[in-house]
Amino acid sequence: MQPEIEKPMIIELIEAGDKDTLEEKLENWLPQELAELCRDLNVTDQAFVFNVIDREQAYQTFEELEFGDQVELLNELRYRQVQLILNDMSPDNRTAFLEQLDPDHLNKLLKLLTQKERRVALSLLGYPEDSIGRLMTPDYVAVNQDWTVKQIIDFIRSHGENSETLDVIYIVDEKGYLVDDIRIGDVLLSEDHIPVKDILDGKYVSLLVTDDEEVAIKVFGKSNRVALPVTNAGGLLLGIITVDDILQLAKEEDTEDIQKIGAVEALEEPYMDVSLTQMLRKRAPWLIILFIGEMFTASAMSFFENEIDKAVVLALFIPLIVSSGGNSGSQASTLIIRALALGEITILDWWRIMRREIVTGLYLGLILGFIGFSRVTTWHFFTDIYGPHWLLIALTIGFSVFGVVLWGTIMGSMMPLFLKRMGLDPATSSAPFIATMVDVTGLVIYFSFASTILKGTLL
Amino acid sequence: MQPEIEKPMIIELIEAGDKDTLEEKLENWLPQELAELCRDLNVTDQAFVFNVIDREQAYQTFEELEFGDQVELLNELRYRQVQLILNDMSPDNRTAFLEQLDPDHLNKLLKLLTQKERRVALSLLGYPEDSIGRLMTPDYVAVNQDWTVKQIIDFIRSHGENSETLDVIYIVDEKGYLVDDIRIGDVLLSEDHIPVKDILDGKYVSLLVTDDEEVAIKVFGKSNRVALPVTNAGGLLLGIITVDDILQLAKEEDTEDIQKIGAVEALEEPYMDVSLTQMLRKRAPWLIILFIGEMFTASAMSFFENEIDKAVVLALFIPLIVSSGGNSGSQASTLIIRALALGEITILDWWRIMRREIVTGLYLGLILGFIGFSRVTTWHFFTDIYGPHWLLIALTIGFSVFGVVLWGTIMGSMMPLFLKRMGLDPATSSAPFIATMVDVTGLVIYFSFASTILKGTLL
Numbered sequence: 006m007q008p009e010i011e012k013p014m015i016i017e018l019i020e021a022g023d024k025d026t027l028e029e030k031l032e033n034w035l036p037q038e039l040a041e042l043c044r045d046l047n048v049t050d051q052a053f054v055f056n057v058i059d060r061e062q063a064y065q066t067f068e069e070l071e072f073g074d075q076v077e078l079l080n081e082l083r084y085r086q087v088q089l090i091l092n093d094m095s096p097d098n099r100t101a102f103l104e105q106l107d108p109d110h111l112n113k114l115l116k117l118l119t120q121k122e123r124r125v126a127l128s129l130l131g132y133p134e135d136s137i138g139r140l141m142t143p144d145y146v147a148v149n150q151d152w153t154v155k156q157i158i159d160f161i162r163s164h165g166e167n168s169e170t171l172d173v174i175y176i177v178d179e180k181g182y183l184v185d186d187i188r189i190g191d192v193l194l195s196e197d198h199i200p201v202k203d204i205l206d207g208k209y210v211s212l213l214v215t216d217d218e219e220v221a222i223k224v225f226g227k228s229n230r231v232a233l234p235v236t237n238a239g240g241l242l243l244g245i246i247t248v249d250d251i252l253q254l255a256k257e258e259d260t261e262d263i264q265k266i267g268a269v270e271a272l273e274e275p276y277m278d279v280s281l282t283q284m285l286r287k288r289a290p291w292l293i294i295l296f297i298g299e300m301f302t303a304s305a306m307s308f309f310e311n312e313i314d315k316a317v318v319l320a321l322f323i324p325l326i327v328s329s330g331g332n333s334g335s336q337a338s339t340l341i342i343r344a345l346a347l348g349e350i351t352i353l354d355w356w357r358i359m360r361r362e363i364v365t366g367l368y369l370g371l372i373l374g375f376i377g378f379s380r381v382t383t384w385h386f387f388t389d390i391y392g393p394h395w396l397l398i399a400l401t402i403g404f405s406v407f408g409v410v411l412w413g414t415i416m417g418s419m420m421p422l423f424l425k426r427m428g429l430d431p432a433t434s435s436a437p438f439i440a441t442m443v444d445v446t447g448l449v450i451y452f453s454f455a456s457t458i459l460k461g462t463l464l
Numbered sequence: 465m466q467p468e469i470e471k472p473m474i475i476e477l478i479e480a481g482d483k484d485t486l487e488e489k490l491e492n493w494l495p496q497e498l499a500e501l502c503r504d505l506n507v508t509d510q511a512f513v514f515n516v517i518d519r520e521q522a523y524q525t526f527e528e529l530e531f532g533d534q535v536e537l538l539n540e541l542r543y544r545q546v547q548l549i550l551n552d553m554s555p556d557n558r559t560a561f562l563e564q565l566d567p568d569h570l571n572k573l574l575k576l577l578t579q580k581e582r583r584v585a586l587s588l589l590g591y592p593e594d595s596i597g598r599l600m601t602p603d604y605v606a607v608n609q610d611w612t613v614k615q616i617i618d619f620i621r622s623h624g625e626n627s628e629t630l631d632v633i634y635i636v637d638e639k640g641y642l643v644d645d646i647r648i649g650d651v652l653l654s655e656d657h658i659p660v661k662d663i664l665d666g667k668y669v670s671l672l673v674t675d676d677e678e679v680a681i682k683v684f685g686k687s688n689r690v691a692l693p694v695t696n697a698g699g700l701l702l703g704i705i706t707v708d709d710i711l712q713l714a715k716e717e718d719t720e721d722i723q724k725i726g727a728v729e730a731l732e733e734p735y736m737d738v739s740l741t742q743m744l745r746k747r748a749p750w751l752i753i754l755f756i757g758e759m760f761t762a763s764a765m766s767f768f769e770n771e772i773d774k775a776v777v778l779a780l781f782i783p784l785i786v787s788s789g790g791n792s793g794s795q796a797s798t799l800i801i802r803a804l805a806l807g808e809i810t811i812l813d814w815w816r817i818m819r820r821e822i823v824t825g826l827y828l829g830l831i832l833g834f835i836g837f838s839r840v841t842t843w844h845f846f847t848d849i850y851g852p853h854w855l856l857i858a859l860t861i862g863f864s865v866f867g868v869v870l871w872g873t874i875m876g877s878m879m880p881l882f883l884k885r886m887g888l889d890p891a892t893s894s895a896p897f898i899a900t901m902v903d904v905t906g907l908v909i910y911f912s913f914a915s916t917i918l919k920g921t922l923l
Contacts (some may be wrong), residue, residue, distance in 0.1 A: 033666050037686045069686075162652045170690065171648050172631040189648065193621045207492050226715055227496045227528075229708050231629065231690045237864035247708050249688050254687055255711060258717040260802055267798020267895055268791060276803035277813070281820075285827055287887050288795050292869075296792045296832050300839060302783035307849055313772075313779050320772050320779040324761035324786050324903050331790075332727060332754050332896040336747050341564055341728020343719055356737070365743055371747055373755050380759060390766055410751075436726055436895040437791040444783050 013040060019050050028057040030349040036062060040069030048074075052081040064093035071274065072105050079114075088117045095169065096122075097142045097250060100129040103451035104139065137221050138214040140254070141235045141244030144168050148201065150184045155197035161189075169247050170232045176201060183234055183242040185209050209237050214243050218254055223348045225251045262346055265432035266339060267296065270335040291437075298441045302327070305445050309452040318391060318398060319455055323448070328404050329373055330447040331440030337362055337417030338439045342431050345421060355422050359415070366414030372405040378403030394462045401458045405451040412450060413443045471501060478509050487516040495521060499528030507533075511540040523552035530733065531564050538573075547576045553629065555581075556601045559588040563598065596680050597673040599713070602702030603627050606634040607644045607660065614656035620648075626704050629691045635660060642693055642701040644668050670695050673702050677713055682807045684710045684764045693872060721805055724891035725798060727754065750896075757900045761786070764904050768911040775922040777850060777857060778914055782907070785864050788832055789872035789906040790899030796821055796876030798899045801890050804880060814881050818874070825873030829866040837862030853921045860917045864910040871909060872902045 011030065017025045031039065033056070039062060043051045055063055055078070067075060079087050091099065091114060103111055115123055125143055132138025144167045157174060163287050165171055174192060176184045181380050185205040195204050211234045212221055224233065225248055232247045261271035263290060270287040272279050279287070306313070306323075313320050341358065344350045350358060381399035385391050391398050418440045421431035456464060470489065477486045490498065490513070498521060502510045514522055514537070526549050527535060538546050550558065550573060562570055562585060574582055584602055591597025603626045607616050616633060624630055633651060635643045644664040654663050670693045671680055681690065685709055691706045720730040729746040731738050738746070765772070765782075772779050779785035800817065803809045809817060844850050850857050876898045880890035915923060 035667050035669065035687075037669075037688075068688075158652075165649050166653050168649060171652070172690065181783070189622050190627060193617075193630070194625050208494050210494065210496075225708070225711055228494075229496075229524075229527075231631065231706070231708055247690070248711055249684070249690055252684055252707055252711050252714060255714060256718075256806070259715075259722070260806065263718070263722055263725065263798060263802045264720060267794050269795050269799060270798070275806070275808040276799055277808060277816070280828075281823060284820075284824055288792075288824065289831055290830055292788070292791055292795070292828055292832060293835065296784070296788055296835060297867075299784045299787045302787075303767055303780045303839075306780040306783070309779065310776055310849070314776045315775045317769055317776075317779075320776075320782070321762045321765045321769065323779070323782050324765070324907065325755070325758045327783050328756055328758045328761075328786075328790075328896075328900065328903060329751070330789075330898065332751055333747075335726050335894075335896050336751070339722060340728060340735055343722045347715070347719065347734070349734040349736060357736070361650055361740075361743075364740060365747065368740075368744055369748060369751060373751060376755060380762075390769070404756075406564065415558050435794075437787075437794050437899075440790065440896075440899065441787060444787060448783065 015042065016045070016050075019046070019053055022053075024057055027054075030059055031062075034058075034062070036065035036069050039066040043070060043074065043287070048077045048081050051078050055082060055086065057307070060089060060093065064090045068094060068098045071278065072102065073274075073278075073433040075102060076106070078111075084117075087114075090289075091117055092119055092122050095142055096125050096129055096145065097140055097246075099126060100139055104130060104134065132214060135218050137212050137216045137218060137235055137246065138243070140218060140221065140250060141167050141246050143244045145175060145234075145245040146234070147177045147181075149243055150176045150178055150202055150205075152201050153197065154192055154199050154201060154204075155194055157201060158197075159237070169245065172231045173245075174253065175234055175242055175245070176205060177242050181242055182240045183209070183211060183236050186234055199367065209234065211240075213238065219258065219346075221246055222255045222258065224249055226347075251277075257331045258346070262342065262432045265430065266342060266435050268292070268435040286322075291435075293438050295441050299444060301445045302448055305448045309448070312452060312455060312464055316455075316459065318463075319401075319452075322402055323451070325377070326402070326409055326451045327444045327447040328440075329377075329406050330443035330450075332411035332413070333366065333369055333373075333410045334413035334417030334439035334443045335436035337366075337414045337435060338421055338434050341418050341421045342434065345425060345431050352422050352425050355419070358418055358422065362414050362418040363411070366402075366411040367413075370410035370416060373410050374403045374405075374407030377406040394459070397458055397462055401451075401455050403455045404458070406452065408450045409443070409447040412446060413439070416443055418448075471504070474501065475504070475509075478505070478512055481512075483516055486513075489518055490521075493517075493521070495524035495528050498525040502529060502533065502537075505864050507540050510537050514541060514545065519548060519552065523549045527553055527557045530737065531561065532733075532737075534561060535565070535569075541780050543576075543796070546573075550576055551578055551581050554601055554603065554674055555584050555588055556705075558585060559598055563589060563593065577884060591673060591800055594677050595673070596675045596677060596694055596705065597702075599677060599680065599709060600673070600705050601628050602703045604634060604691070604693075604704040605630065606636045606640075606701055609635050609661055610665075611660050612656065613651055613654045613660060613663075615657045616651055616660060617656075617875070620816045626640050628704065632689070632704075634693055634701055634704070635664060636701050640701055641699045642668070642670060642695050645693055656907045664835055668693065671705065672697065678717065678805075680705055680706045681710055681714045682715065685806075686720060687715075717805075719803065723882070724889065725801060725894050727751070727894040727896040733908055737855045750894075754896055754900050758903060760904045761907055764907045768907070771911060771923055775914075775918065777922075778860075778911075781861055781864075782910070784836070785861070786903040786906040787899075788836075789868035789902035789909075790895075791872070792825065792828055792832075792869045793826075793872035793876030793898035793902045794895035796825075796873045797880055797893050798895060800877050800880045800891065804884060804890050811885050817877055817881065821873050821877040822870070825870040828873060829869035832869050833862045833864075833866030836865040856917055860910075860914050863917070864913045867909045867913065868902070868906040875902055875905075 050377045054407050146165050146168050171189050173186050175186050214235050214237050232245050235244045268291045271372050378399045381402050385395040420434040424434055425431045605624050605627050630648050632645050632647050643666045669687045673694050673696050691704050696701045723730050727750045837858045840861050844854040879893040883893055884890045
């Protein structure tokens with residue numbers, strides 16, 4: 006990309022304070038390119054850039070910045086600039102910014118808005134956090150169902166300027182209740198005198214203002230639309246949501262889920278931007294919880310100290326056995342977490358899932374158990390580490406692996422459903438979390454099989 | 465939703481073969497609702513539904529179905545119906561369908577296309593799999609840079625029918641090279657006589673036809689657009705990609721990554737649709753590989769059998785120590801895998817990442833090592849399981865946990881980068897994969913500390 010190459014030269018211009026040349030150079034830059042540039046600058050230089058770019062570039066670039074940078078930059082910009090940026094920003098992006106501010110800061114900035122924009126901002130902030138209401142924009146084109154095609158086109162040409170999308174036009178009755186939506190193509194392709202009623206098909210998908218953001222992601226994923234209307238429970242049209250906002254959101258949700266599966270609290274910022282303190286704050290608590298959970302393995306094993314003392318060979322297989330339970334549990338939990346997030350399954354399906362996973366776990370257990378059994382029998386021909394009772398040891402390993410894998414699979418698949426049922430985030434049942442849970446129980450399974458099979462010989 | 469409630473009644477109508485009533489009932493259903501209905505029907509009933517819905521509903525519903533269902537259904541439908549559906553489908557969806565067929569089937573279906581549609585299909589199939597070329601659609605509106613606003617609006621009204629989006633109009637020169645894109649709003653809001661050249665801003669983002677799909681996801685994520693133009697290396701406009709397709713794709717890519725992080729091969733189908741055989745095929749291989757990898761722990765431990773024999777107490781902490789390495793490794797690898805997928809970091813950043821992770825690992829190791837040390841010293845006051853050398857044992861645990869956590873963090877962060885460097889998918893370095901790798905080395909670290917610290921006392 007051109008801007009990537011020009012960056013060093015731009016930075017020189019900033020350092021030299023050469024406003025005019027800089028203005029000329031940055032004239033054709035896209036907001037995301039300008040934001041990229043700002044990320045490499047300190048806040049004073051960022052403000053310098055905002056002094057030379059035009060008004061449209063300014064608010065769009067501001068929208069691209071991370072929250073922390075936005076706050077710092079606002080403190081650096083002149084009063085009038087801040088006012089312009091806040092008023093120009095699209096309502097959904099502005100709401101996203103404002104909702105992260107502390108109340109003092111928020112009130113200060115709300116005062117900078119025009120009365121109209123302040124009303125918009127306050128109404129959007131009135132919806133619950135993470136609700137569709139916070140995401141929607143009131144910038145759309147809605148027309149009366151009694152209009153003709155010509156009336157609609159004329160209306161768009163005179164009033165469509167600020168609309169987030171013109172791909173879809175919303176049709177409402179005289180009280181503002183949503184009647185239908187229609188693609189602009191269908192309007193443009195009809196003759197001027199035709200009443201819009203005649204080209205409506207009565208097919209539309211709408212979202213509820215109080216629904217969770219995740220609902221919007223799911224509905225967009227299925228509906229193949231670039232924008233969806235948002236109504237209250239009564240059907241009154243309140244705003245629209247466009248798919249480009251949803252793409253961003255879907256990525257963020259997935260990032261959170263992935264980080265949770267890896268047993269990290271959601272970072273909420275790009276990896277490289279997270280400070281060491283924050284990084285430790287996100288990672289240490291989970292590691293500590295898991296470590297403390299895992300301490301029960303030491304307690305569990307102290308019950309079997311006697312057995313280990315008599316047959317040290319049993320100790321050799323401890324990591325193998327417990328990890329096979331952890332791995333099969335990680336697989337199952339990851340699959341279920343994702344299927345829940347995609348809406349492919351719900352907690353009501355738990356019994357069907359349980360049956361599937363029991364069958365799968367039985368097969369996986371048989372396969373791994375057989376490999377474990379074979380490993381010991383094969384090694385026996387090359388080393389005498391297993392002594393005269395090698396066959397019994399092989400059987401112990403085989404049965405234990407079978408049991409632990411089956412148990413891990415069941416636990417891994419049920420835990421996300423259980424957490425969801427408790428109102429918690431299923432992704433919390435991360436791979437390491439399941440592994441830790443299964444480790445303790447895996448040891449009990451192992452030593453139970455060992456006691457039974459090796460009684461009277463090794464034990 | 466209404467259709468959800470009506471479903472039992474619809475199924476009765478199908479069973480009764482009541483075509484007329486069914487036609488009336490389904491008239492206003494959306495494609496995704498019809499597809500949902502089809503999922504609950506056998507293929508004969510699906511075909512019955514396709515006989516009563518209208519042509520537009522038919523191809524759109526077909527597009528919503530899973531690949532397996534699509535193939536079965538085509539075999540059941542009449543020749544003419546198949547032809548209509550295939551010709552009506554949007555080129556990008558059709559290509560996605562055709563590319564999964566075996567060559568025989570593909571050729572049979574290609575013959576059903578009109579000459580024009582066949583040319584489109586073949587040209588899209590000519591681009592590498594997973595490339596942007598496969599995703600793009602040639603249905604867009606491109607106009608000459610010398611036209612006026614009125615010419616453009618007239619052109620859209622007469623030729624825009626099949627365009628995937630009318631939100632953005634593409635401006636080309638007389639040879640078809642991309643000059644700029646412009647939002648329909650900016651066209652509509654300008655006066656009729658204005659040349660489009662005067663309202664262009666020269667700012668656009670375009671994709672290369674040979675780029676990987678993942679590039680499209682990243683660019684869309686940054687660019688806040690509903691559609692992006694696709695060109696060849698020379699700048700010739702070949703097609704466009706719309707964001708609704710990207711949303712779908714981004715979800716699929718994330719699902720694949722998540723499943724890999726959980727050590728499952730990508731399922732490629734909804735969880736509930738995967739057959740038992742397929743499920744085992746996706747899960748067993750990884751479990752077997754991990755199990756065999758984990759067998760090295762048994763080999764590693766057989767070297768230390770002597771030590772365990774002398775100090776059985778050491779065996780008690782084996783699961784605790786190896787799992788703390790696995791957990792810290794899972795955290796690091798998950799963070800890096802995701803940051804790579806989002807384009808926040810590249811392999812060129814490896815040295816910065818390594819430094820960050822070493823520092824993080826040092827702190828995490830200190831915290832967990834201290835907890836491990838405290839656990840043994842505290843327990844010592846309540847039980848005599850650790851004997852007279854409890855302090856040395858506590859030190860061994862503390863140092864080992866510190867070492868293993870640091871090591872796990874470094875391995876976990878570097879492995880995804882290493883895999884990427886080797887041209888492999890970084891997500892392959894799943895949480896269980898890292899855990900397995902760190903388990904073997906963790907044991908070596910543990911017993912090395914034990915030998916050093918406990919020499920002359922317990923060992």
